Amino acid sequence: MSTERVTIRHVAHSAGVSVATVSRVFAQSSSVSEELTARVLDAARRLGYTPHAVAQSLASGRTRVVGVLVPNLANPYFYALIKNMLHEADRDGYRLIVADSDESLAAEPALGMSLLGRSDGLIMLSPRCGSEVLKELGGQGKPIMVVNRQIDELGLSSVLLDNFTPMRQLAMHTVELGHRHLVYLQGPVRSWQEKERWRAMRSLRVPGVTVTPIRAGGTMENGRDSADRVLATGCTAVLAHNDLTAIGLIAGLNEHGVSVPGDISVTGFDDIPFARFTSPALTTVHSPQEDIGRATWRMTAGLLHGDRPGARTMLTTQPVIRASTAPPK
Amino acid sequence: MSTERVTIRHVAHSAGVSVATVSRVFAQSSSVSEELTARVLDAARRLGYTPHAVAQSLASGRTRVVGVLVPNLANPYFYALIKNMLHEADRDGYRLIVADSDESLAAEPALGMSLLGRSDGLIMLSPRCGSEVLKELGGQGKPIMVVNRQIDELGLSSVLLDNFTPMRQLAMHTVELGHRHLVYLQGPVRSWQEKERWRAMRSLRVPGVTVTPIRAGGTMENGRDSADRVLATGCTAVLAHNDLTAIGLIAGLNEHGVSVPGDISVTGFDDIPFARFTSPALTTVHSPQEDIGRATWRMTAGLLHGDRPGARTMLTTQPVIRASTAPPK
DNA sequence: CCTTGACAAGTAACCGGTTTCACAGCAAGG
DNA sequence: CCTTGCTGTGAAACCGGTTACTTGTCAAGG
Structure with missing residues (x-):
């Protein structure tokens, strides 16, 4: 044996x-x-x-492992990203070790530390934790990459997707279809993406057009449970924080006998694989996971090779118009 | 610094x-x-x-890390499982390191070895690799858990979900609704689950009822692309290998102007979170990821503590009837 | 012919812990 | 008073590699 x-x-x-x-x-x-x-x-x-990988790590001081901290593995948005990074990293001989903080703010520091202990660096996807936590993690002297969150104070490298512009375009799209009363279904309040998307909605100062925010949360369940409140507003178009919420909302509306896009138009954000396969297919904003994943890994690899941190990559994208939006009745 | x-x-x-x-x-x-x-x-x-985690590992011979090899992270089925295991493992002070073989048979051995090198054991989800590969991995002297695959020869521990019974029940459900010409949309041929589900379909010897197999593949794209071939059979009910394929098929049928369940009934398997939110909500077989994840981790933890391998846990489950099945016209 | 330098190979210190074994101290038992 | 046994602590070997430094060889240059 x-x-x-x-x-x-x-x-x-x-x-x-x-x-x-x-x-x-x-x-x-x-x-x-x-x-x-x-x-x-x-x-x-x-x-x-x-x-012996472990012995090599101890002797050389490099583990050839990078930690990834995800707020919620159950969101297709993240696993598409992770999957891409897995392969990019693999090509460079690195392995990824994944932890899921389960949307728990409190868990992030401990998980992050634990990951850092076994790896050469840490990639934080959409972190919600305070910047003091990020600073502490950075204090370990190992590279830290932040994705989907803008950090100004600390000199951390980050990859960002411009959420503002496409969100605004998406809103304009509904306005151009003739909608006047829009609802914005909010996601996790502390997330940078949520802030950006909501900022885009608020920036929409078109005469005669109103935007009503409704707090949801970012999951399908949240979306479905928001159906009542959405209907109560009498709006004709709903822009959801992300695809999951949109899909949930559509299901909720259907249960109320409200048809999409016949009675109400609905949009998402992220363009998760399912968005293409729902009926009606979801109008959303495409999030280029391949690009984000590749950019994230490339920057991480750079940091591992000694690049100076603090660089910021900003990617851009556009709305994808499908069948869940139509002119109001 | x-x-x-x-x-x-x-x-x-x-x-x-x-x-x-x-x-x-x-x-x-x-x-x-x-x-x-x-x-x-x-x-x-x-x-x-x-x-210093790495030094501890070298000195003690235990890494407190367990590897997980997944055929495809993009399948919600797997990440629900992983997420559950992540938490169970965390509770015992273990970390999981995940690799995605991307449905590539050839990649499994190398990835598995690499994972084993940095961990105390390996959990293989729905492995498709030959048993000689499993044997080689087992030869490393570290615990190996196999999920969703029956291995008789080697004394490997495994967690299985009885696919046969509920699949048969699901088929009977469509028959009882009045369907006579069924189509079974096949998934990945080498997977144990596929074999079991197809075995259940073949076992369905009801006079006047025919079952036509159509090869698809297990993804949403596969499902959509099968729409033509499905329609060509003139069937009134389609039982898909899994939810993804079913969702894809429904989208494909919709594109052809065929309504579900009006014209054709469709069923899935796995009950991924989305299944509840599609329109129509998907009739499927519930896969208890929490139970599977917990059972898998518990057995793995047992192996790590020296339990003798070879145990087999078989879980059971049932169909969930939703709105995508109805009597034929 | 001797020095210098480049390069191949070996020696041994080191990475940061764990764990075996030896030992000291002390209480109980005869 | 001398074993016997137990317990808490320390010294040092060890886990399996990497790498700085040393040595030896050989060709080129002065």
Whole structure:
């Protein structure tokens, strides 16, 4: 059963070289003569040697692991992002370790610290925690990437998607369709994205057009449960914080016998894979997860290689008009 | 910036004890006198000492990390499972490290090995790889849990959900509604779940009822793209491999002007969160992710504590009848 | 011919903990 | 008073690699 682990020393002995040489052969950095390289590789193969990742980490000080802290894995928005990053990271020989804070503000610091303890850096997706927590995490001396949140004070690198512009465009789209009474279904209050989207809605100063905010929360359940309050406003178009809320709302409206977009138009945000497959297909704002994921990883990799932190990448995107919006009756 | 790391020796020196004592205080296992414990904890606090996770792992041989290999993170089925396991594991002080094989059979061995290298064990969700790969992974001497796949030869522990019974019940449900010509939309051919579900369909020997299999693949895109072939059969009910395929199919049928369940009834499998929010709400089989996740973690934790592998937990479940099934016209 | 430099390979310190083993101190038992 | 046994503590080996430093070799340059 517990076959003694084959270590670098066994290989060294078997190949008739020093452990340093074996290490060098596997590191591929320093030069080792053709012959010795062959002897080492041969011995390693014969003995079935595999480097001990943990020992490598301790000795080299690098774990080749990066932590990812997600507010909620149950949101397709995040796993699309994670999936992309997983692959980008894999290509560079890095592994991602994921923790889910379950929308709990209180859990973020501890989880973050714990992740940092086992990794070379931390990627925080849509963190809601206070900046003092971010500062403390940054104090560990390891790279920290922040996604979907603008941090000015601390010199943290970040990747952002311009939420304001497309949200405004989306709102204008409904106005151009002829809607005059809009409702904005708010998401998690502390999230930067929510703030940006709501800011876009507020910025919409068109004569004769009113925007009513309704607090929801960002989940499908929240969306469905908002149906009553939405109907009470007598609005003809609802712009939801994200796709999940929009999908929930549509289901809720259907239950009330209200048709979308016949009676009320509804929009989302994120363009999660499902948005294309709902009926009616959802008008939303496309969030380029591939780009965000790639940009995030590239910047993280840069930080790991010693880049100076503080860079900010701002990506842009546009609304996607599908079938859930139509002129009012 | 790079403040010298505070090690156990600093703490020991500052508290006037040996490193062994400090280690013992933090391990909480061996007994250390009240007084020394207090001195050590005080010194640790003063110096801001945090144990070095990697060093602990190397020295103790345990990483307190468990790897999870997922065929496709983009499937809500899996992340619901993962999310549950994340929390169960967290409670026991374990962290999960996730890799996504992206439905690629070829990637499974390498990813699995890599995960095992940094962890104390491996949880494989719906693995499609050959049993020789599983055997090789098991040969590392670390616990392996297999979910959603029946392995007889190797003595691996597994958690299974009885797919056969509820699938059969679901099919019977459509038959009882009056459907005579059923289509079964197949998922990933190599998956155990697919085999079980298809076995259930084939077992349905009711006079006058035919079952036509159509190969799809398990994603929403696959479902939508199957609409043509489904319509060509002239069937009145389609049982899809899973919810994703069903949702895709419904969207595809809608595009063809076919209404669900008016013209054709459609069912899914898994009861992903979205299933409740589609219109029509999806008739499906509920998959108890909380139970599966909890059972999986509990068994994994058991293995980590030295339980003998080979146990098999079989969970059961039932169909959930919603609005996507109705009597044929 | 001797120095200098480049380079291959080895030696051993080190990463930061855990754990075995030895030892000191003390109480109980004979 | 001398074993015996137990408990709390320390010294040091160890986990399995990496890497700074040293040594030895050989070719080029003066």
